[in-house]
Amino acid sequence: MIFLVIFSSTISVLPLFNSLSCAFLECVSSYIFPLLFFAKIKHPSDLKFIITGLMIISVIAAIYAYLEAFVFGYQNPLIMYEQSLNPNITENMWSYSFFDRGGRGRISSIFAHAIGCGCTMSIFAVFFLYVKGAFNSYIVSNKLYYISVFSAVFLVALCNSRSPYPLIFISLLALIKSKSFLKLASVGVVLIFIFQSELATFIDVLLSIFDKNIEEHLGGGSNIEMRMEQFEALLTAWLSGNPIFGEGAYATRFWLDKNIGLMGGESIWINLLLNTGLLGCVFYLNIMKGLVMLGKGYGKKTIFFFVVGWIVMKSASSTPGLDTSLFFMVMFCIAKLNMLSNEINSKNE
Secondary structure (H helix, E strand, O other): OHHHHHHHHHOOOOOHHHHHHHHHHHHHHHHHHHHHHHHHOOOHHHHHHHHHHHHHHHHHHHHHHHHHHHOOOOOOHHHHHHHHOOOOOOOOOOOOOOOHHHHOOOOOOOOOOHHHHHHHHHHHHHHHHHHHHHOHHHOOOHHHHHHHHHHHHHHHHHOOOOOHHHHHHHHHHHHOOOHHHHHHHHHHHHHHHHOOOOOHHHHHHHHOOOOHHHHHHOOOOOOHHHHHHHHHHHHHHHHHOOOOOOOOOOHHHHHHHOOOOOOOOOOHHHHHHHHHHHHHHHHHHHHHHHHHHHOOOHHHHHHHHHHHHHHHHHHHOOOOOOOHHHHHHHHHHHHHHHHHHHHHHHHHO
């Protein structure tokens, strides 16, 4: 994939500097960095450190989200400060208020966007549940575990975005027989029953995926008609370039700026077809297959459902604020848990 991104950017008719700089950034952040991360995990202590760190990040993100929602009135000081550093931004982007999503607001916490916040916490929540159920010895503190899982689920709800739901629900299918999942599901059912009136709007966000009337009530969003127009524009742009190799890493940005109907490019396939063509789609699916093949046993099953959820989510929506490399790194952690466990068992035998 790295070679294809660089090759398609080199042969592109688009500005070479823009293409190569975008290609360099994509290759390093999305592929090279996660591979280096995978190579550096060599001991169980490394995984314990990473898992504990992710749990602490979840708790910190939840605390900041609470302040953002209930102290700052859904205004995010961190994002406002970052945007103030860019003189080209004349108004606040991705800022929310009490009136968003049926009067429940939206939070982005320490992330760049509410969608990125919800998707990242979906990955964390399922990952923590998997570790607890399959490798409990890697949990340094049960208190931290329960607080971090609650924090992650709390953030998925408060982000008030639809995009995280396909990811978290599909990936949870891998854990459906796990005791840690059953405990969470039991607590969830009780909480929904007790706080059903307070949770009504959050439930509507989920139902808006299937009900257009609820979607419009919550302020609109993506719909089938919009997606059809978007993919008609994609077909025009894709066929006007190089359908096999694509037009390089800068192509999606180039066509979005042309305002031909791609809107925000809310699908991974828009990016792949324009940037790396048909070969890019094939290579990307092969990468996903490779991730699944890295796992063993329960880990392989978990990665499979994670990958399916990831592809469904990325196909249906854009994910601003979500780092692709983070997804790869969590999948690598699941694979390494199995690898290191097998190595330890072999030595003991």
